[in-house]
Amino acid sequence: MTARSSDRRRTAVPKEPATVTANRRLVLTTALAAAAALALTACSSSSSSSDGRNATASSGGKGAEVTLRIPDPGNSGFLAKGKKDGSLERALAAVHAKVAWTGSAGPFAPAAQALNAQQLDVAQGSITSAVAALAQKPGFKLFAQTEPDQAGEGILVKNGSPIRTVRDLIGKKVACSQGGTSEYLLLKALKQEGISPDQVERVYLRADQTSGVFNSGQVDAWATWGTFAVPAIANSGAHFLVDGKAVGSDNYAVWAVRTGFADQHPEVVKAFYGYLHDNGRKEKADPGAYLNVFTDAGPTAVTPAEKDLAIGVARQRAVESPITEADITRFGTVAAFFAEQKVTKSTVDVRPHLIDVNSLAGAAK
Template identity: 75%
Template sequence: MKTPRPALAATALLATTVLAACGSSAGGAGASADGGGKAEVVLRLPDPGNTGFLALGKKDGSLDRALATVHAKVAWTGSAGPFAPAAQALSADQLDVALGSITSAVAALAQKPGFKLFAQTAPDAVGEGILVKNDSPVKTVQDLVGRKVAVSQGGTSEYLLLKALEKNGVPADKVERVYLRADQTSGVFNSGQVDAWATWNTFSTPSIANSGAHFLVNGKEVGSDNYAVWAVRNGFAEKHPEVVKAFYGYLHEGGLKEKADPAAYLNVFTDSGPTAVTPAEKEIAIAVTRQGATADVISEADTARFGTVARFFADQKVTKQLVDVKPYLIDITTLADSAK
């Protein structure tokens, strides 16, 4: 599941309820009159939570204002979670856009996808990696031999572990992968039931700040190509390309603003409770965002790196065959300015 990025919000993947939530709200996603005689398009988007520029866009109405220029508005449908269920929701016409990682997207594209990718954010060099406790005897990647590492199957987490092992010459079968949902791993890691945890900044930030953990290696150190990517439902892109372009523009500009002033985008709705970034987490969250990137077009160079990820997953038997990502990419710069 990676991210975005649109900074911290882009990877604020805190829940796994997207399918049920989307299903319950899909009936409200039809067109309605906008008072000007033109149908208003509804863009169904996972709720952004409490942090990031999309959260602020929900609170201050700026996203709806940006989309109003193309006669559209947002319907927030549940919470952002791992990309696998979001990909299913896209294919089932229960969601229109969603954020994930290229690693999780490759795994989803190996199925029968109903979506394409229209934007990317450069890999997170410092916010994702392999966590170990500060008092752990594991000091190097080689020390993982014979030990247990918690990973989420077929996405960012498994990719980071396999990349680290490959780079350090450790056979993958010498390390036990313990497959867990990311949002259920913290307790297992903190209790010592696993020796390490491969994860991304949604979970690494609180673990480092509050649980005495640190990165054994981070994304940069393993040579990660794990982009964050935005996906759009095929039918929506075909019917409403102007809305996709307007949304992309908001993502790009919003990410730049958040990167310039990360503190202004923390705890948008509340500074207490389970969704709040704690004082101990703020410094880490701000540093990660400042070193991150914003959503951008998918270039030829990006496409080549997507292909590298797909080849790596095929070589590592994460996917049964090599996934050709190219047919599932949209050039946002040439996307039609009017609906078909």
């Protein structure tokens, strides 16, 4: 991501702090299905192409079966449930496609790189991280949005911390991910209070590598979102100094699709969107049913202490929807803010990188 190299108040920590274990690194690997064997006297051939399509003849002679590569959803959420019960596979089968779970879900920056490298076909992130990625040479477009999670994102401090207001952050160290949700939240909070960004020391860390640094007191605060905020609040004695609502966040969640895949398989993108929308509504109605889909023990499990908080945040979440003109206006506000704060070199025009999912060929059930 592009950011000011001249900012003397920013601090980098070692790439692999002692509190970080290797098994938490995000691994994005290509997971293409193997080509099927030739059938007796059939003359068909198989090959794998860079657009993620598996050229295995689908049943019924209806053409090649397409593979949609998605980051593994982990242990909670409707995609995890869709992986376990096969409902996503069935939804994609209606458009002669199947799913390959590739790597693991995590920060959008590495996912954007995987999309650009044709190692991944779809991924979810924030509009803030998408804007930062679009400032580079993007190979993806956005096709769905979820309105800002104003209850689950914000700036965390430890219980008992002397930091009581945003102004108390002056001269302190705040952990954040560069060019994404957390840096956006911090900068929004500082601007709201008329504080220069140079008065606060930004410690750039990947979100999934920050918990130990925050818990050990190496930083004074942590700007983050629900995935990491919920366990920090429930298990580590933390609370929000300010949340997304307090800072007026426009930080939408967005779904991105690799441009080449969208151009060649619009019906698959539309079917996948339909699944997101329908199952997002189901999770919002009964979020407890979507926790600990595979296991209720171990590092991926939502603990009993986290459960009520996770359910409360999930009930306030919006549902995946098409991107409207009103959303585009707010995307533009985020892009302009990042340019003003010199996170990007100029204002990124998001509009050319959007897809109207309602206009795509095919029909999602």
